[in-house]
Amino acid sequence: MIPLLPDDILHVLCDELAARRDYDTLFNCCSASKGLASPALTALYRTQHLSPIKSAGSEAVSLADQELITQKWSILWRSMIASGLGKTLFPYCRYIAVLDLRDFTNLLEDDRFRGALAKHFFSGELGKFNIPADTPSKTPSGRARMRRLNVVSIIDAVGELITKHSPLLEEITGEVLSSGLLRWIPRLPRLRSLTLRNGAALEDANVASLIKKHCPFFNQIGIYNWTGTDTDAKLATFLNSLRPNSLRVFETFSDAGVGPETFLALSGHGESLNELNLELRSDILPSLAFLKGCTSLEVLTLVDLHGITDLESTQNDVFLETVDWLRQCKNLKRLSFTKFPSAVAITTPILLQDSIKLERLELDMYTLKDHVDFSMALANQKSLRSLLLRGDGDDAGGDALTALVNSLVELKELRELKLVFMMDPISDAEVIKMAESLPNLEDFYFGGYAISDAVLPSIAKLLNLRTVTLNAVTRLSLNGLLDFVASLDATAHQGISVVVDNADPDFALSDEEQNLVRESLVAKVGGRFEYTLFRDPDAGWGDSEDDSD
Structure with missing residues (x-):
């Protein structure tokens, strides 16, 4: 007789499958035996809010597949509601940790949740939740119009039911x-x-x-x-x-x-x-200093919804108080500013604070030529694992670019580096220097002009690389790309994604050449290759069918 594993071991195994989002295997476990059903269902419904079928999955799938995914999506919600009504073999509601009513709203408002699908969903005991928004009217031909659902009332009723039977919520x-x-x-x-x-x-x-x-x-x-x-x-x-x-x-x-x-x-x-993420109107920014008591922050994200208030030049006292507040946040690990004109000026003294060890930094409105002090200060944050800079590289000059690159190559712990500039000054030399100096990169995203095959050997040596995006005007050749693929490590680079976003039309690969690179990458490491031209090679600058005198 084959010995049975203890229940606690089965639960550990199913929890690991759920952590890996391996829902297919979990479903098979539910069907395999009575002993596996309970731990598998517990793991499935405890993580149901993470299911790939939620919100009908990806729009990239075919229409037929979207219909099937919506059907599965509705079945998942129907099973949870039916469980609250005591109409299922297992008490699914008791396993739920997250009640995502936003997702249920998306289902009710989805265009595919109509006709037979909606009729089946609200059939039987669930009919009590089919709450209309209004009395059905008729079309000019006399046929009854489809009734709209009272989504708010349905959500309230379903929430009332499920919360009665979900003690682990x-x-x-x-x-x-x-x-x-x-x-x-x-x-x-x-x-x-x-x-x-x-x-x-x-x-x-x-x-x-x-x-x-x-x-x-x-x-x-x-x-x-x-x-x-x-x-x-x-x-x-x-x-x-x-x-x-x-x-x-x-x-x-x-x-x-x-x-x-x-x-x-x-x-x-x-x-x-320890985590504060705020999207604010510009007129609220002068009040930021009132947050000075929040000094245990590890994560701070600030978004200026209008992007028009420069605290440094218009509210300098608030600017200085904000800098002083952030200097007191000794536990700060992740810092992000979006549409925040003063972000670079606020962040520069934070970078120089030895007691602060950032792991992730994200900024836009960064002007390479005007923020050399910031670029140099970056080198002080050697704990950074993720850096995303967006801004303007116009008229940067060699010194400004050199200051940035010299700081970046000191950040040996970087796993993610994304540089997104308008009028990008980056060239082959800077890409090669960064690639050769940052061995732990997993996601490398950069722009530039006239980027050539010369950068590819250095990129291929990044053994932790999972995604490389050349958002640059590139001049890559077929042979250069094939040599790059051939030099990849079959194990380390398994599943790598290579994206060329702005290929120079004068050096464009033909469809056949693109397919050859794509097939070679799949054969070598099971990777993905995307290729997009900077502009249509058959159209002049600004040409369109709608152009007129």
């Missing part, structure tokens, strides 16, 4: 009503995160009180927007009503109405808050 996302939160929170002792489409769900003061009373692990808030008045004050009231220093993550994904009162309230969580 840790996270809720989507369009949630304040009245829904008041009902759900007392039954969710493991709740740690809310990501809300509309922050108005937090307006009722009892929401914070219930979280404080029933959810000892709660530590994360995300808000997409907040419609209404006095949103800053209301959000501040909510934050102040939570247990002090309990929040670890706070993020907004658009204009959520945050302002100085919210910033002051966040300082009440200054010892616990």
